[in-house]
Amino acid sequence: xxxxxxxxxxxxxxxxxxxxxxIFHIFSATFLLSSMVYSYYLWQTAAPxxxxxxxxxxxxxxxxxALIQLMTGFSMISLEKTGIAALWIKGxxxxxxLAMGCWFAFIYCLLAHVHSARRTYYNLQVISLTGCLIGxxxxxxxxxxxxxx
Amino acid sequence: MLISLIKFIHILLVLGLIGGIGYxxxxxxxxxxxxxxxxxxFLHRLLLWLSLLLGITGTLxxxxxxxxxxxxxxxxxxxxxxxxxxxxxxxxxxxxxxxxTPTLALARQGSYFFIILLLFLIVHDAVTKTTFLFY
Numbered sequence: 001x002x003x004x005x006x007x008x009x010x011x012x013x014x015x016x017x018x019x020x021x022x023i024f025h026i027f028s029a030t031f032l033l034s035s036m037v038y039s040y041y042l043w044q045t046a047a048p049x050x051x052x053x054x055x056x057x058x059x060x061x062x063x064x065x066a067l068i069q070l071m072t073g074f075s076m077i078s079l080e081k082t083g084i085a086a087l088w089i090k091g092x093x094x095x096x097x098l099a100m101g102c103w104f105a106f107i108y109c110l111l112a113h114v115h116s117a118r119r120t121y122y123n124l125q126v127i128s129l130t131g132c133l134i135g136x137x138x139x140x141x142x143x144x145x146x147x148x149x
Numbered sequence: 150m151l152i153s154l155i156k157f158i159h160i161l162l163v164l165g166l167i168g169g170i171g172y173x174x175x176x177x178x179x180x181x182x183x184x185x186x187x188x189x190x191f192l193h194r195l196l197l198w199l200s201l202l203l204g205i206t207g208t209l210x211x212x213x214x215x216x217x218x219x220x221x222x223x224x225x226x227x228x229x230x231x232x233x234x235x236x237x238x239x240x241x242x243x244x245x246x247x248x249x250t251p252t253l254a255l256a257r258q259g260s261y262f263f264i265i266l267l268l269f270l271i272v273h274d275a276v277t278k279t280t281f282l283f284y
Contacts, residue, residue: 019277026272027167034168144160145153 018079025072032065058107066100088146095139102131152213159206166199167268174261193241200234225280229271236264
């Protein structure tokens with residue numbers, strides 16, 4: 001039985017563990033993004049009745065998946081042993097934090113808009129979602145091209 | 150830079166395809182479907198375009214990433230993507246037009262679940278660079 005192949009930056013850990021974590025990371029990212037897109041669809045079409053569903057999506061899908069993303073992401077970083085100083089790690093972690101921060105700002109403005117009919121809250125929701133989109137795109141770009149940075 | 154952009158688009162398409170199929174699966178699993186027939190049809194057409202673009206961007210990435218078309222996991226990915234496209238086409242053309250019955254709902258759920266499994270295999274092969282289909 002041949003020994004498992006090791007990537008160039010691995011020292012002792014088998015690659016299987018890294019691959020399994022990576023697959024889990026990809027699928028949790030898929031659920032996270034799908035839930036965000038669905039919430040955006042609800043916000044566009046079913047507001048204000050869809051607010052409860054957006055909250056449920058955030059609480060039961062987006063938040064757990066975001067935590068799984070952080071856990072699996074940092075597990076992979078520690079397995080790679082490249083350290084967090086690499087540009088692509090800084091970029092993707094920064095993008096993730098921006099996306100999550102903007103998403104929770106969006107939820108806050110959404111709930112504030114229910115109690116107050118001020119136009120400012122709607123504008124803030126649009127700005128938050130734009131920030132979230134920028135965060136996600138930059139994060140994916142850095143992660144997709146980690147060998148370049 | 151162009152290859153980086155293609156890979157970025159490729160990953161976005163993968164996430165979109167898995168998310169779209171997952172959304173269809175969840176919608177057919179729920180008792181009250183929130184989508185009309187027209188919206189379902191539009192979603193299936195979108196998924197077909199996504200799978201087509203996925204194949205094109207994947208093909209463009211083969212040589213720049215130092216692989217060949219004889220690499221086993223790449224051959225497997227093409228076969229599995231073709232199966233996924235056929236599955237979506239089948240759901241679009243055949244099952245979506247029929248009136249909803251419990252048996253048909255179960256068949257739809259099963260089909261979506263099978264497509265998700267195929268996509269899982271593609272992702273698994275792409276991450277591990279190994280496959281069980283070809284040697």
